[in-house]
Amino acid sequence: MDPIIILHAGIASGTVLLFATIGEIFTERSGILNLGLEGMMLIGAMSAYKTALATGNPWLGVFVAMLAAGLLSQVHAIITIQLQADQVVSGLALTFLGTGLSLVFGEGLSKAGAVALLPSFSIPGLVSIPFLGPIMFEDQSVMVYLGYLLVPLAWYYINRTRPGLHLRAIGEYPAAADALGINVNRLRYFYVLVGGMLAGVAGATISLAVSPGWFSHLTTSGQGWIAIGLVIFAQWDPIRAAGGSYAFGALRRMILDIQGPMKIFGLRNPFYYNPYWGFFLQMLPYAFTIVVLVIGSREAIRKRMGSPAALGLPYIRGERGL
Amino acid sequence: MTTKPSLFAQYRGGARFRLRMEPRMKQPGWLGLIVSLGAVTFALVLGGIVLMLVGGDPFRAYAFMAKAAFGDIGVFSDTLVKATPLILVSLAAVVAFRMRLWNIGAEGQFYLGAFGASLVVLTPILPPETSPWLMIPAMMIMGMLAGALWGFIPGYLKAKYNVNEIISTLMMNYIAVAWNNYFIFDVWSEGGFQMSRQFPKTAWLPRLTDYSAQVPMFRGLTIHLGFVIALIAAGVVWWIMYRSRWGYEIRLIGDNPRAARYAGINIVRNTILVMMLSGALAGLGGMLEISGVVHRLQGAISSGYGFTGIIIAWLAKLNPILVVPISILFGGLLLAGREIQPSGIPMLIQGIILVCLIGSDFLLRNRIRLVQIGQEA
Structure with missing residues (x-):
């Protein structure tokens, strides 16, 4: 129950949620709700692991994961943008499809053995910052550091650049964006792809860095859905997404650690004496997601802000929207 | 134009x-x-x-599946057994989806229904020698109550705080599985195994094979009374949706929430009630499964029924009567799918069917x- 260890491991495990959440923020900001995160992450985790196993190159694994999850995301894009189908149902279908595909192509992979993982290292200099150094910059996976970079970049892109302005426009008021000569649907395809590829990276981060291996559908164990909850909590803001993701990562780690010692805070540890109480600890991330959703929704009502206005609606030129 | x-x-x-x-x-x-x-x-x-x-042979695989699910009366009876929980979770999806409430939590409500029914037998609320005429209805009611409670929580959060029900119901699924596991591993564990003791015969739904002494033809037919209960449930849901005032309100909210509000329909109350009805139906499915098939509480009583129910509901165009034949087809798919390798194939085929189905709506x-x-x- 060392807080440094919990936070250190929490950041690593939160990085998975971070990639998935920021990817979904891009997709939802463009007006497309993609509930298929879980399926895309599974495809990413499976294909990354399989590729790394076959070639011995984990980076190639990450690349293939982005490709596979990106490809899967385009199924959702075609169905919701071109064929204007319901985005909720299509996202669910994508989850089934991704889960099914990764189970079929990942058959036997769980017994595959050791694989080359993504490298871990410390950042010289930064590691000697008191408290934060050992947590953030000591012996973390390269994906964790990429996550640190992604957060400010994503925020800057969305809020301070011209393409980011276009992204927000097509999600808030596509008809106005269209009138300005922005190709709404082409951009939406693009941002669904971005979301898919980042979900693929999230999957690869699980299977090649954070908790290496392929454990069929348990590999993600609902993290794709937690990420979708985090998007709402984050109010579609990458910086808040980072806070939420790392907090959830730390929570997941704490649940593992809390069952270890015989005493916590000088008291008898009930989770040590009855390991089955651990099932209640297992519920915590999911219960917390619901709590986080309540907080996010109440705040949205209070501040009178909320999801991108056109989220979930197909854009059909000439039809009165909004 | x-x-x-x-x-x-x-x-x-x-x-x-x-x-x-x-x-x-x-x-x-x-x-x-x-x-x-x-x-x-x-x-x-x-x-x-x-x-x-x-590396498989699709023709052989499909032919094998058709034979393994519908080849003779024995396997067809097994298919109907598989279809029973599917009908109920699909009905759960139908009532919620018709109001555009995305209850993805039928899986968890199914587990809770099984738990609620087990409470009656294992606490025990009723002693094992209770007449089945009391035991079975008590289990049904407790199963439906537990499922309804599991639907009430996300329904209440949706109605009061506008919490996205897709995510909350999904999270409730994971919580339900962990909840049941605690009881299976610890409280009701039989001799350290991850299952409860077997229910007394009074808590079993009658099967056709139980009457093989009188009618030899019934030997080995596992179909149980639950299938009939599922058919009745489909009829009741149809009646609620298309013949009752409540169903009219549900359909109106689903088609046009603004018009429904102007018409004075209470959306908050209906959101909670529909989620509870949906949960109760899924919970009844869980009860029928443990009372009719496994006869004890154990893990893995559902092979993703809650999710298959979503596809069936969509394929049936949210029509409660059409749910029945489609559930039977999917029951066959699940039954035959168990013997197909790799094990992800049925899930994959379901996913592809749903994708094609929603894509094809465009042609309509x-x-x-x-x-x-x-x-x-």
């Missing part, structure tokens, strides 16, 4: 043609059926291609025509 810009332009025999889409003003009644059948066929072809990619709303360029009106 407005026409939309063309999707593709192409040459055909010298003359230039393009595909043009026009919104349909009205749909002929037969079109829905044709398009759905077409989509499912297309999905099976795609599934076959994937099967080939992983739009007409696609080949027009010669220059000849356009």
Whole structure:
């Protein structure tokens, strides 16, 4: 129950949620709700692991994961943008499809053995910052550091650049964006792809860095859905997404650690004496997601802000929207 | 009528043609059926291609599945046993989806229903020698109550705090599984095994095979009373949706929430009630499964029924009566799928079917025509 260890491991495990959440923020900001995160992450985790196993190159694994999850995301894009189908149902279908595909192509992979993982290292200099150094910059996976970079970049892109302005426009008021000569649907395809590829990276981060291996559908164990909850909590803001993701990562780690010692805070540890109480600890991330959703929704009502206005609606030129 | 810009332009025999889409003003009644059948066929072809990619023989696999599910009266009875929980979770999806409430939590409500029914037998609330005439209805009621409670929580959060029900119901699934596991591993564990002790016979739903002494034909037929209860539930849901005032309100909210609000319909109350009805139906499914099939509380009583129910509900176009035959087909798919390797195949085929199905809705709303360029009106 060392807080440094919990936070250190929490950041690593939160990085998975971070990639998935920021990817979904891009997709939802463009007006497309993609509930298929879980399926895309599974495809990413499976294909990354399989590729790394076959070639011995984990980076190639990450690349293939982005490709596979990106490809899967385009199924959702075609169905919701071109064929204007319901985005909720299509996202669910994508989850089934991704889960099914990764189970079929990942058959036997769980017994595959050791694989080359993504490298871990410390950042010289930064590691000697008191408290934060050992947590953030000591012996973390390269994906964790990429996550640190992604957060400010994503925020800057969305809020301070011209393409980011276009992204927000097509999600808030596509008809106005269209009138300005922005190709709404082409951009939406693009941002669904971005979301898919980042979900693929999230999957690869699980299977090649954070908790290496392929454990069929348990590999993600609902993290794709937690990420979708985090998007709402984050109010579609990458910086808040980072806070939420790392907090959830730390929570997941704490649940593992809390069952270890015989005493916590000088008291008898009930989770040590009855390991089955651990099932209640297992519920915590999911219960917390619901709590986080309540907080996010109440705040949205209070501040009178909320999801991108056109989220979930197909854009059909000439039809009165909004 | 407005026409939309063309999707593709192409040459055909010298003359230039393009595909043009026009919104349909009205749909002929037969079109829905044709398009759905077409989509499912297309999905099976795609599934076959994937099967080939992983080194299987799709024709043999499909033929095997058809035989393993519908080949003779014995396996058909097993198929109906599989269809029973599917009918109930699909009905759960139908009532919620009709109001555009995305209850993805039928899986968890199913588990809680099994738990609620087990409470009656294992606490025990009723002693084992209780007459089945009291035991079974008590289990049904407790199963439905527990499922309804599991639906109430996300329903309340949706109605009061506008919490996205897709995510909350999904999270409730994971919580339900962990909850049941605690009872299976610890409280009700039988001799350290991850299951409860077997229920007394008074808590078993009667099966046809139980009467094989009187009717020899019934020997080995595992179909149980739960199938009949599921059929009744389908009829009741149909009556609620299309013959009652409540169903009218549900459909109106689903079609046009603004109009419903102006008409004075209480959306908050209906959101909570529909989620509870949906949960109760799924919970009843869980109760029927443990009382009719496994006869004890254990893990893995559902192989993703809650999710299959979503596909069935969509395939049935949210029609409670159509849910029954489609559930039987999917029951066959699940039954036969157990013996197909790799194990992800049934899940994959379900996913492909759902993708094709929702994609094909486009053909219902739009007409696609080949027009010669220059000849356009």
